[in-house]
Amino acid sequence: MTQFITFIKKEFYHVLRDRKTLLILFGMPVVQILIFGFALTNEVKNSKIVIVDEAKDEASAEIIGKIEASRYFEIEKVVANRQQIEAVFKEGKVKVALLFPANFSKDLQHQNKAQVQIIADATDPNNATALTNYLSAIIQDYQSGLNQTRAVPYRIVPETRMLYNPQLKGAHNFVPGVMAMVLMLVCVMMTAISIVKEKETGTMEVLLVSPFKPVLVILSKAIPYLILSLFNVGSILLLSVFVLDLPINGSLLLLLAESTLFIITCLTLGIFISIKTASQQTAMLISLMGMLLPTMLFSGFMFPIENMPFPLQVISNIIPAKWYYIIVKAIMIKGLGFEAIWKETLILLGITIFLFAISLKSFKIRLA
Amino acid sequence: MRTILFLLQKEFRQIFRNKSILAIILVMPVMQLIIMPLAADYEVKNINLVVVDHDHSTYSRQLISKITASGYFRLTDYSASFKEAMQYIESDQADLVLEIPHGFEKDLIREDEQQLFIAVNAINGTKANLGGAYIGQIIRAFNQDIRLELLQPGRINPLPTVEIASSNWFNPLMNYRVFMVPGILAILVTMVGGFLTALNIVREKEVGTIEQINVTPIRKHHFILGKLIPFWILGNVVFSIGLLVSWLIYGIVPLGSLGVLYSFVTVYLLAVMGLGLLVSTFCETQQQAMFIMFFLMMIFILMGGLFTPIESMPDWARGVAAFNPVSYLISVMRLVILKGSGFRDILPHLGIIACFAVVLNTWAILNYKKTT
Numbered sequence: 001m002t003q004f005i006t007f008i009k010k011e012f013y014h015v016l017r018d019r020k021t022l023l024i025l026f027g028m029p030v031v032q033i034l035i036f037g038f039a040l041t042n043e044v045k046n047s048k049i050v051i052v053d054e055a056k057d058e059a060s061a062e063i064i065g066k067i068e069a070s071r072y073f074e075i076e077k078v079v080a081n082r083q084q085i086e087a088v089f090k091e092g093k094v095k096v097a098l099l100f101p102a103n104f105s106k107d108l109q110h111q112n113k114a115q116v117q118i119i120a121d122a123t124d125p126n127n128a129t130a131l132t133n134y135l136s137a138i139i140q141d142y143q144s145g146l147n148q149t150r151a152v153p154y155r156i157v158p159e160t161r162m163l164y165n166p167q168l169k170g171a172h173n174f175v176p177g178v179m180a181m182v183l184m185l186v187c188v189m190m191t192a193i194s195i196v197k198e199k200e201t202g203t204m205e206v207l208l209v210s211p212f213k214p215v216l217v218i219l220s221k222a223i224p225y226l227i228l229s230l231f232n233v234g235s236i237l238l239l240s241v242f243v244l245d246l247p248i249n250g251s252l253l254l255l256l257a258e259s260t261l262f263i264i265t266c267l268t269l270g271i272f273i274s275i276k277t278a279s280q281q282t283a284m285l286i287s288l289m290g291m292l293l294p295t296m297l298f299s300g301f302m303f304p305i306e307n308m309p310f311p312l313q314v315i316s317n318i319i320p321a322k323w324y325y326i327i328v329k330a331i332m333i334k335g336l337g338f339e340a341i342w343k344e345t346l347i348l349l350g351i352t353i354f355l356f357a358i359s360l361k362s363f364k365i366r367l368a
Numbered sequence: 369m370r371t372i373l374f375l376l377q378k379e380f381r382q383i384f385r386n387k388s389i390l391a392i393i394l395v396m397p398v399m400q401l402i403i404m405p406l407a408a409d410y411e412v413k414n415i416n417l418v419v420v421d422h423d424h425s426t427y428s429r430q431l432i433s434k435i436t437a438s439g440y441f442r443l444t445d446y447s448a449s450f451k452e453a454m455q456y457i458e459s460d461q462a463d464l465v466l467e468i469p470h471g472f473e474k475d476l477i478r479e480d481e482q483q484l485f486i487a488v489n490a491i492n493g494t495k496a497n498l499g500g501a502y503i504g505q506i507i508r509a510f511n512q513d514i515r516l517e518l519l520q521p522g523r524i525n526p527l528p529t530v531e532i533a534s535s536n537w538f539n540p541l542m543n544y545r546v547f548m549v550p551g552i553l554a555i556l557v558t559m560v561g562g563f564l565t566a567l568n569i570v571r572e573k574e575v576g577t578i579e580q581i582n583v584t585p586i587r588k589h590h591f592i593l594g595k596l597i598p599f600w601i602l603g604n605v606v607f608s609i610g611l612l613v614s615w616l617i618y619g620i621v622p623l624g625s626l627g628v629l630y631s632f633v634t635v636y637l638l639a640v641m642g643l644g645l646l647v648s649t650f651c652e653t654q655q656q657a658m659f660i661m662f663f664l665m666m667i668f669i670l671m672g673g674l675f676t677p678i679e680s681m682p683d684w685a686r687g688v689a690a691f692n693p694v695s696y697l698i699s700v701m702r703l704v705i706l707k708g709s710g711f712r713d714i715l716p717h718l719g720i721i722a723c724f725a726v727v728l729n730t731w732a733i734l735n736y737k738k739t740t
Contacts, residue, residue: 018653018655018656020651020656020659020660021655021656021659024659024660024662024663025659027663028663028666031663031667032666032670035667035670035671035685036670038682038685039670039671039681039682039685039688040670040671040675040676040681044680045679045680046679046680047677047679047680048679086537089537089538089707090703090707090708090709090710090713091709091713092699092702092703092707092709092713095677095679108530112529113529113531114529114530114531115530115531115532115533116530116531116532116533117532117533117534117535118532118533118534118535119534119535119536119537120534120535120536120537121537121538121707122536122537122538122539122540122542123538123539123546123547123702123706123707124547124677125411125536125539125542125543125544125547126410126411126412126494126498126544127677128536128539128542129498129501129542130497130498130501132534133501136532136534139530139532140530142530143529143530154476154477154480154481154511154514154515154518154519155480155481155482155511156476156481156482156483156484156507156510156511156514157481157482157483157484158483158484158485158486158503158504158507159483159484159485159486160486160487160488160500160504161485161486161487161488162488162490162496162500163457163487163488163489163490164489164490164491172490172491172492172493173491173492173493193655197655280654280655281389281567281571281654284654284655284658285392288662289392289396293400297403297404297407297408298407302408302675303407303408303409303410304409304410304492304495306414307409307410307411307413307414308406308407308409309406312403312406312407326460329491333491334458334491336458340458340459
């Protein structure tokens, strides 16, 4: 046992000595939380709009005033004819154009009907849809201002409630995702690289000929990263509670227990990669391309799984991060208990045991 | 000049000898370009709907069939109560609950106003926002139909209405892949240029061969040019393969001229390779270089406007984005490939990237020390 503790100490020295890597390990989750929390939103805000006012009358001026006053749009310029729209779009700053045909006011007054045209730059389809919706809402607002005196009959009033996340903040979706990604990065990549490094520099041989059990050599490598990862979980949770105001609705103890399970899954994965590879570069590339990328793609926090083609949906099931992501979302945001996530926990446990078994089987004491 | 030629020969030999890395350089981008756009589909469709219909009237049935026929929604199930429907939301089987109150049809006619209750699972903000907007549109249209059906002509004067016609340019089918492919191509060019340069020099440090070069009369800028040129060529090759793949698989042909695209990409590669060089001068081991590059790339990619529009970011983040080379490339790719912008449109971008290239490379050369 004292032997084992000595080995763990040795590993800690290794980890703590490399200041630059350590800084990034702890800085990464903080920066990710800040970026995701404050910089990335799909919210429509300050979108540049160009207005083609062929009417130049009082109704068009009033609508333009309304647009100017809204925080969604920023009027880039008002141009006189519609041929200029394309040139403005090609410069790339303006995302939407609003066109008032000539005689806009007159049509509205005399025929009770007038037309406007919204032209959106649909290279970003979702943004185009949102902009068109917001612009339509402003125009409809103007219209109902005209109709104030008369009540519209047979109104259906939809009352919409946004559950769990009434302000539509992105945080609810990504905090669990960032947790999965950071744990994956620390555990899989760092463990794999640190074991392969001993192989590459030849110190593995020294360790293997010592009276210390080989399996314990590997385990002692994993433990510092387990502790580091728990620190990262703690810092992410603290940041999300105190900086992003995202409360933990479920039990904290359950969340930590599930996180530990996921960390162990990742560590086993890292150990498995290190057993199968011989050089640091290969280990890095495999963990990066084979693990991190699929985690980003298939865990469901950046890309919606239900939109993917069927084969990719099937593949997503073998990604441990997907299950962890579901678990964290259930506990943290929906505040559900263990009975809601036992299935996912079982799957994660199964993956861990499977990886552990094949690692143990392919682990060789003798170097080739 | 002759020195550089010899150095180039050495670098190319090293690259072509390591078959596995070469394969990764050339095959990975193609794989990514094929899989990523398939996966990164943010189009909001297949919103799972649970209906709690307390009314069971003609109107409620009409409304439900209108919603399911729109193509955005998928009816998961009918529930008897709201509580039951919430279980679907909790287990992630449904995104949206529509509750139609008892007496919906009768009261609509009698009292002129009726409410519908919609509860949206808003953990995914984008989906909730668009899902709510879609169902709102459908209900408005349904309401309009009913009003026309119920109102006898002439009962009230027609109200002044502004008709809104909307059209979508450059991507009329609103295909999300069209939006993603040029962005992903930009990411690939960045990764190949940045990572390879950074790792390559640090490897020489770690293995110790850099000492051998340091004791020769090779000048600093010779050495660095010798490292840059091979990866600059490789970057252009990867970019060409990427263009070819996006044409063959997604049928995306640049609307603008290839000359404009290539002239921007060549300058851009210099900038991002300068960054790789700079990182490599600060690091001792490949592990460090890898992590630092990974860290920078992550920030650049997330804040580069690939997924979310830059203009909706807060001011400080837009300030950071102004120093982010990736955001310029993503924007130019989309401008030229999708909108056919010309040289004059991207001139400001090109100027900024050229500045990046000069500053980063000069800094890297100054920071590279031949003595340890």
